[in-house]
Amino acid sequence: MNTNDLNTALYEKIAAEQDKFRDWLKSQPPAEILNHAYEYTVREDIVMAMEELELTDAQAKALLDSPSPLADVYRYFEKLETGYMDVIRDSIENRADDVCRAQEELRSAPLYPHSAVYASEHGEMAQYNLSYQANSACKEAIEQAISAHYGENRLDTESAVKDVLKKFGPERVQFILANTIQHKNHDGRISQDNKAWAKTIPMPEDSGTSRHCAYLVVDGVNPGLTDLFTRQARKAFQEPEKGSVLQKLKQEPPAHKPAAPKKREPER
Structure with missing residues (x-):
């Protein structure tokens, strides 16, 4: 098989593996479905990525040799330390900032x-x-x-x-x-x-x-x-109008009355 055929075969095998996983998941009770929700989503992304990804012959053959290439890739991804939670946190903060700006506007x-x-x-x-x-x-x-x-x-x-x-x-x-x-x-x-x-x-x-x-x-x-x-x-x-008038009165210095003229002492 040429490179294109190998990649097509790998995609079809991965897609079939995901279909089988989806059918199994549908038969599970709600609690079990929730336990696998993250895994299902990541596996869907892997299948989607494989639609456009072109591996070398050696890479495609290596994954095709596995009885479950999709599960293998998912387990490898699961061990990686990604910035996923950083993206989540940034999304929360950025959305909150957007709402604050809109409200202020x-x-x-x-x-x-x-x-x-x-x-x-x-x-x-x-x-x-x-x-x-x-x-x-x-x-x-x-x-x-x-x-x-x-x-x-x-x-x-x-x-x-x-x-x-x-x-x-x-x-x-x-x-x-x-x-x-x-x-x-x-x-x-x-x-x-x-x-x-x-x-x-x-x-x-x-x-x-x-x-x-x-x-x-x-x-x-x-x-x-x-x-x-x-x-x-x-x-x-x-x-506010009453308060502003009162505040103005408080801030103005008290008016000073002119000093009364001193009384002259009678001449002796």
């Missing part, structure tokens, strides 16, 4: 104030799309925070609001809540005070008819809980 994305039509006409669709992604994530975060902090017929509004504000900031949270309440204007579970507040928050030109704005409505929780969340959020929106 969403957090820091400016809130786009106009409609998609306006953005398209002014060449600002990239800013619009990034803002919309952040808005959608914020809406979901509000629903998740309310669900996570609700129990025994009580909502821990302070913790729920704090979680969301930490991730998305007051401007975006304010927008999502106001958009939600404006779309639920006829819902009696939303307080009149919150409805009046929501009308003061600027919205895109087409917010009443926009499909995107309709998607940004907090709908995954009871509107009464959204109302409680909004009330607490409005308090939190005002706190």
Whole structure:
């Protein structure tokens, strides 16, 4: 046989050996299948590599002489010290870094104030799309925070609001809540005070008819809980302003009153 025939014969023998191993594995109980999962995967990779690998005549003949060349190669591979776990660790860290960067990009994305039509006409669709992604994530975060902090017929509004504000900031949270309440204007579970507040928050030109704005409505929780969340959020929106004024007063040096003129002693 020529070199090509030898390699073909070796591939077919290895592939047949893997087919036999697969059939045996299928007949085993689940626990035994799991025990051999790594071995099966590596053997599959060996078969795949053999499809493109071209060994010398001597190499191909040496492996063909073995009754189980695939098992031989697997046992040899198993003894090697590879960088496989380093690759796994790098993959975990790199994926975590990618997620962190994506989350930070969403957090820091400016809130786009106009409609998609306006953005398209002014060449600002990239800013619009990034803002919309952040808005959608914020809406979901509000629903998740309310669900996570609700129990025994009580909502821990302070913790729920704090979680969301930490991730998305007051401007975006304010927008999502106001958009939600404006779309639920006829819902009696939303307080009149919150409805009046929501009308003061600027919205895109087409917010009443926009499909995107309709998607940004907090709908995954009871509107009464959204109302409680909004009330607490409005308090939190005002706190930084009060705090900044107080901080400014603390930092400013106290005003010094001009010294009173000394009284002149009467002449004797």
